[in-house]
Amino acid sequence: MVKGRLEAFSDGVIAIVITIMVLEMKVPDEANLAALRPIIPVFLSYVLSFIFLGIYWNNHHHLLQAVRHVNGRILWANLHLLFWLSLIPFVTGWMGENNFSAMPVALYGTVLLFAAIAYFILTRVLIDHHGKDSILATAIGRDFKGKISPVFYAVAIPLSFVNSWLSCVLYILVAIMWLIPDPRIERNIT
Amino acid sequence: MVKGRLEAFSDGVIAIVITIMVLEMKVPDEANLAALRPIIPVFLSYVLSFIFLGIYWNNHHHLLQAVRHVNGRILWANLHLLFWLSLIPFVTGWMGENNFSAMPVALYGTVLLFAAIAYFILTRVLIDHHGKDSILATAIGRDFKGKISPVFYAVAIPLSFVNSWLSCVLYILVAIMWLIPDPRIERNIT
Amino acid sequence: MVKGRLEAFSDGVIAIVITIMVLEMKVPDEANLAALRPIIPVFLSYVLSFIFLGIYWNNHHHLLQAVRHVNGRILWANLHLLFWLSLIPFVTGWMGENNFSAMPVALYGTVLLFAAIAYFILTRVLIDHHGKDSILATAIGRDFKGKISPVFYAVAIPLSFVNSWLSCVLYILVAIMWLIPDPRIERNIT
Amino acid sequence: MVKGRLEAFSDGVIAIVITIMVLEMKVPDEANLAALRPIIPVFLSYVLSFIFLGIYWNNHHHLLQAVRHVNGRILWANLHLLFWLSLIPFVTGWMGENNFSAMPVALYGTVLLFAAIAYFILTRVLIDHHGKDSILATAIGRDFKGKISPVFYAVAIPLSFVNSWLSCVLYILVAIMWLIPDPRIERNIT
Numbered sequence: 203m204v205k206g207r208l209e210a211f212s213d214g215v216i217a218i219v220i221t222i223m224v225l226e227m228k229v230p231d232e233a234n235l236a237a238l239r240p241i242i243p244v245f246l247s248y249v250l251s252f253i254f255l256g257i258y259w260n261n262h263h264h265l266l267q268a269v270r271h272v273n274g275r276i277l278w279a280n281l282h283l284l285f286w287l288s289l290i291p292f293v294t295g296w297m298g299e300n301n302f303s304a305m306p307v308a309l310y311g312t313v314l315l316f317a318a319i320a321y322f323i324l325t326r327v328l329i330d331h332h333g334k335d336s337i338l339a340t341a342i343g344r345d346f347k348g349k350i351s352p353v354f355y356a357v358a359i360p361l362s363f364v365n366s367w368l369s370c371v372l373y374i375l376v377a378i379m380w381l382i383p384d385p386r387i388e389r390n391i392t
Numbered sequence: 393m394v395k396g397r398l399e400a401f402s403d404g405v406i407a408i409v410i411t412i413m414v415l416e417m418k419v420p421d422e423a424n425l426a427a428l429r430p431i432i433p434v435f436l437s438y439v440l441s442f443i444f445l446g447i448y449w450n451n452h453h454h455l456l457q458a459v460r461h462v463n464g465r466i467l468w469a470n471l472h473l474l475f476w477l478s479l480i481p482f483v484t485g486w487m488g489e490n491n492f493s494a495m496p497v498a499l500y501g502t503v504l505l506f507a508a509i510a511y512f513i514l515t516r517v518l519i520d521h522h523g524k525d526s527i528l529a530t531a532i533g534r535d536f537k538g539k540i541s542p543v544f545y546a547v548a549i550p551l552s553f554v555n556s557w558l559s560c561v562l563y564i565l566v567a568i569m570w571l572i573p574d575p576r577i578e579r580n581i582t
Numbered sequence: 583m584v585k586g587r588l589e590a591f592s593d594g595v596i597a598i599v600i601t602i603m604v605l606e607m608k609v610p611d612e613a614n615l616a617a618l619r620p621i622i623p624v625f626l627s628y629v630l631s632f633i634f635l636g637i638y639w640n641n642h643h644h645l646l647q648a649v650r651h652v653n654g655r656i657l658w659a660n661l662h663l664l665f666w667l668s669l670i671p672f673v674t675g676w677m678g679e680n681n682f683s684a685m686p687v688a689l690y691g692t693v694l695l696f697a698a699i700a701y702f703i704l705t706r707v708l709i710d711h712h713g714k715d716s717i718l719a720t721a722i723g724r725d726f727k728g729k730i731s732p733v734f735y736a737v738a739i740p741l742s743f744v745n746s747w748l749s750c751v752l753y754i755l756v757a758i759m760w761l762i763p764d765p766r767i768e769r770n771i772t
Numbered sequence: 773m774v775k776g777r778l779e780a781f782s783d784g785v786i787a788i789v790i791t792i793m794v795l796e797m798k799v800p801d802e803a804n805l806a807a808l809r810p811i812i813p814v815f816l817s818y819v820l821s822f823i824f825l826g827i828y829w830n831n832h833h834h835l836l837q838a839v840r841h842v843n844g845r846i847l848w849a850n851l852h853l854l855f856w857l858s859l860i861p862f863v864t865g866w867m868g869e870n871n872f873s874a875m876p877v878a879l880y881g882t883v884l885l886f887a888a889i890a891y892f893i894l895t896r897v898l899i900d901h902h903g904k905d906s907i908l909a910t911a912i913g914r915d916f917k918g919k920i921s922p923v924f925y926a927v928a929i930p931l932s933f934v935n936s937w938l939s940c941v942l943y944i945l946v947a948i949m950w951l952i953p954d955p956r957i958e959r960n961i962t
Contacts, residue, residue, distance in 0.1 A: 207399055207453050209777055214407030217784030220858070221792065222411065226419065227862050229796065233870035238879075252858070256851040260844065263777050274450065278571075281446045288414050288442070300423035309428075381848075397589055397643050404597030412601065416609065464640070468761075471636045478604050478632070490613035499618075587779055587833050594787030602791065606799065654830065658951075661826045668790065668822070672797050680803035689808075 205272050208280060212262055215284045219291060220255045223248055226295035244298030247310075250373065251294040254314065257380045258287060261321070268338040269328060279320070279327040286317035307369050308362040314373065315355035322348055351376050395462050398470060402452055405474045409481060410445045413438055416485035434488030437500075440563065441484040444504065447570045448477060451511070458528040459518060469510070469517040476507035497559050498552040504563065505545035512538055541566050585652050588660060592642055595664045599671060600635045603628055606675035624678030627690075630753065631674040634694065637760045638667060641701070648718040649708060659700070659707040666697035687749050688742040694753065695735035702728055731756050775842050778850060782832055785854045789861060790825045793818055796865035814868030817880075820943065821864040824884065827950045828857060831891070838908040839898060849890070849897040856887035877939050878932040884943065885925035892918055921946050 227244050230237035262283075269276075293313045297306040325342050332338045354376045358369035417434050420427035452473075459466075483503045487496040515532050522528045532538075544566045548559035607624050610617035642663075649656075673693045677686040705722050712718045722728075734756045738749035797814050800807035832853075839846075863883045867876040895912050902908045924946045928939035 204457075207403060207456075210400060210780060211403045211407055211449060213777060213781045214404055214784055215411055217781055218408055218411040218788055220854075221785055221788040222415065224858050224862060225415070225792065225795070229862060229865040229869060231869075233866070233873040233875050235875060249855075252851075252855055256848070259781060259851075260847050263847070266777075267774075277450050277453070278446070281442075281449075284410075285439075285442055288411055292414060292417050292419060295419040296423070299419060299421075303423040305423050305425060394647075397593060397646075400590060401593045401597055401639065404594055405601055408598055408601040412605065415605070467640050467643070468636070471632075471639075474600075475629075475632055478601055482604060482607050482609060485609040486613070489609060489611075493613040495613050495615060584837075587783060587836075590780060591783045591787055591829065594784055595791055598788055598791040602795065605795070657830050657833070658826070661822075661829075664790075665819075665822055668794050672794060672799060675799040676803070679799060679801075683803040685803050685805060 205266060205269050208272055208277065209266055212266075212280060212284060213259075216255060216259045216262070216287060219287055220252060220259075223251055223291040223294055226291060226298065243301045244295070247294045247298035247302070250370075250377070251290050253377050253381070254373075255287065255290065257377065258283075258317070258321070261380075265325065265328070265338075265342070268332075268336075268341045270332060270336075270338075273331060275327050276324075276331060279324040283317065283320040283324055286313055286320050289313045290317075302366050302370060304363045304366045307366040308359045311355045311359045311362065311369060311373065314376075315352055315359065318348070318352045318355060322352070347379060350379075395456060395459050398462055398467065399456055402456075402470060402474060403449075406445060406449045406452070406477060409477055410442060410449075413441055413481040413484055416481060416488065433491045434485070437484045437488030437492070440560075440567070441480050443567050443571070444563075445477065445480065447567065448473075448507070448511070451570075455515065455518070455528075455532070458522075458526075458531045460522060460526075460528075463521060465517050466514075466521060469514040473507065473510040473514055476503055476510050479503045480507075492556050492560060494553045494556045497556040498549045501545045501549040501552065501559060501563065504566075505542055505549065508538070508542045508545060512542070537569060540569075585646060585649050588652055588657065589646055592646075592660060592664060593639075596635060596639045596642070596667060599667055600632060600639075603631055603671040603674055606671060606678065623681045624675070627674045627678035627682070630750075630757065631670050633757050633761070634753075635667065635670065637757065638663075638697070638701070641760075645705065645708070645718075645722070648712075648716075648721045650712060650716075650718075653711060655707050656704075656711060659704040663697065663700040663704055666693055666700050669693045670697075682746050682750060684743045684746045687746040688739045691735045691739040691742065691749060691753065694756075695732055695739065698728070698732045698735060702732070727759060730759075775836060775839050778842055778847065779836055782836075782850060782854060783829075786825060786829045786832070786857060789857055790822060790829075793821055793861040793864055796861060796868065813871045814865070817864045817868035817872070820940075820947070821860050823947050823951070824943075825857065825860065827947065828853075828887070828891070831950075835895065835898070835908075835912070838902075838906075838911045840902060840906075840908075843901060845897050846894075846901060849894040853887065853890040853894055856883055856890050859883045860887075872936050872940060874933045874936045877936040878929045881925045881929040881932065881939060881943065884946075885922055885929065888918070888922045888925060892922070917949060920949075 227241055227248060230241065290313060293306065293310045297310045300306050322345075325345065325348065329336070329339045329342065354372050358372040361372070362369040417431055417438060420431065480503060483496065483500040487500045490496045512535075515535065515538065519526070519529045519532065544562050548562040551562070552559040607621055607628060610621065670693060673686065673690045677690045680686050702725075705725065705728065709716070709719045709722065734752050738752040741752070742749040797811055797818060800811065860883060863876065863880040867880045870876050892915075895915065895918065899906070899909045899912065924942050928942040931942070932939040
C-alpha cells in the first residue's frame, strides 16, 4: 500500500487547519490603529499555533520519509493525529479572544497534549509495522523531544489556573526546543 | 486516463470537508467552563462525522488502489459521492446545535444514506469498467458492510422521530462495524 | 517546465471553491422542517454550481491530459480561469438567498460567461504553445460545446430581467449538454 | 530529502489563501445593483490580492523547479513565507471594507513587504544550500525585481498617510512589473 495519499491527505488537512485559523482574526469595522488593538492577542495566539502546526508538518514530513508501507492501523493513527490538530483553530481563537485567560490556555494545552500523544502513538504503530531494526526506528531513535513535550503540557495545564502567562511560556519553550535543529536526525536520514 | 488527479481531487475535497466542519464549533465569548457546555453536542457530532469521513477516505483509498484506469462515468460517480460528503458539515452542525433532536438526526442519516448509495454506485461503475474477474472486483468482494450500512440508515431515519438517541446508536454501530479491521480485504490487496 | 504543480494547484482551488460554497448554507436555528424551507433555493443553487464546477474540473482534467509542457502564459491563463471560478460561491449564495431573482441570476450568468471565456483563452494559449497539429489541438477539435456555451449565457443574462427562471433553464441546458458524454473526445484521447 | 511535499504543502496553503479571501465578500441581503455597490472596493482589493498571490505562486513554482534537495532551514524559510501570505486575506478584507483608507492600505503594504523579505530569505537559504554556481543561483540571477519590490512597499507605507490611492498605484506598479514576462529567466530554466 503506497504512502503517497497518506502524505497528500495529511498535507491537505494541515494546510487547511493552518489557513482557516486566520479566519478567527475578524476584520475590524474601524480603519484606525485602535481597532487593531483587540486583535493583537488573537494575532499572537495565531503566530504560536502557526509555529506548532509548522513543527507538526515538519516532523510528519521527516517521519514519513522513512516509511516504506502503510496499513489500516497506520491510516487511523494518522487520522487520530489530524483530529487533534483540527481542534487547534478553535482553541487558538478562544485563547486569543479571551486574552490568554486561565481556562482557554488550559484547554489549548490539553489539545496540544492529546496531539503529542497521538503523534507518539503514530510513531509506535509505524515502528511496530517496520520492525525495531528498521531505518524508521533508527531515525525516530530515543525520541527525547517527543517524550518531554507532553510533560511540559501536563505541567502547563494546571499551572494555567495559577498564572496563565507561565503556561504560555512553557508552550513557547516547547516550540523553541523543536525549532532548534537536531543535526543527528538529519544525518540519520541521509 | 490516469487516476492520480481523481485521487488528489478527492483527497482535497475530503480534507476540506473534514476541516471546515470544525468552523461550526463557534468560539464562545466567555472564558469559563460553562461557556463550553453548549458546544459539547456540537463537538460530539463533529467527532462522529470526523470518524465517518475518515472511514470514507480510508475506503476510497483502498478502492482506488485496485483501480487501473478511469473514464468520464467514473469521474462523475466520484463527484456524486463527494457531493453527499460535502453536505456532512451542514447536517453535522444542525444536529449538534439542536442537541440531537429528531429532524436533524433524521436528515443526518439521510445524507449518510445517500453517501452510502453513491459509494455503492461508484463501486459498480468501477467493476463495470474493470471486469468481473478483475483484482478490483475481487477486492470489493461481496461488500457485506457496504450493503448492510444503508439498511441501518434506512431504519435510523424514521426511528429518529420515535427516539433520536436510538438512531445515533445505530450510526455509531455502523461506524464501529467499519472501524473493525477486515483482514480478508487487506490480504486480497496484498 | 512540468505540469504537475499546475494540476495540483488547480485541483486545490476547485476543491476548495466547491466545498466552501456549502458554507453559504447557513445552519438554521430551529430544528424543524419549516426551518429548512428558506434553505431550499440556496441548496438548489448549490447543486447547480456543484455540477458546473464538476464539469470544469472534468474538462480541465481532460485538457491537461494532452498537455506536454507549460509556460508563464499558460500559468496565467489558468489562474485567470480560477479567478472566475473563485467568484462562483459568491454569486451562488446571492442567487440562492434571493430566491433566483433577476439581478443575482444575471450576475450568476455573467460569472459563468467570463469563466467560459477564460476557459476558451486557456485552450487557445495551449494550442498556441503545442502547435495546430498536436494531439492537444486534435483533442480539443472544433470545440463546439465551448463555443455555444457563451452564447447561451449571453442570452440568459438579459433574459433574466424578463423572467429569471427562463435563464435558469438555459443554465441547466448548458450543464446537461456538458454532462452528455462525448465518445469522440474520449476516443481521441485514447 | 524530496521536495515533493514542500511543493504540495505550499500549493495547498496558497490555494486556500487565494480562495478564502473571497469569503470576505459578504453576500448582500438585497437583490439589486445598489446592494453590490459597497462590495466594489472589497472586490477590487480581492482582484489585487489574487494577482499578488498568483505572482507568488508563479515565482514559487519557477524557484522550486531548480531546487534539487531541501533541508530543515529551507522548510522553515518556506513556512515563514506562507505565514505572511496567510495574512493577506485579513489585510485585503480590511482594506476593501474601509474603501482603501490610510491605515489599512499601509498595513496591506506592510504584509506585502514582509512577504517580499520572506521570499528573499527563501532564495538566499536555497542558494546557500545549492552553491553559488548551481543552476538555481543562475536562475535567480541578480533578482532585480525581488530587490526593487520591497523599496516600492517601503515608500508606499508612509505615503499612504499622505494619499492612500498613490500607495495603491505603487502596489499596482509592482504587480505589473512582475506580470511582464522575463524571457531571460525562462531561457535560463530551459
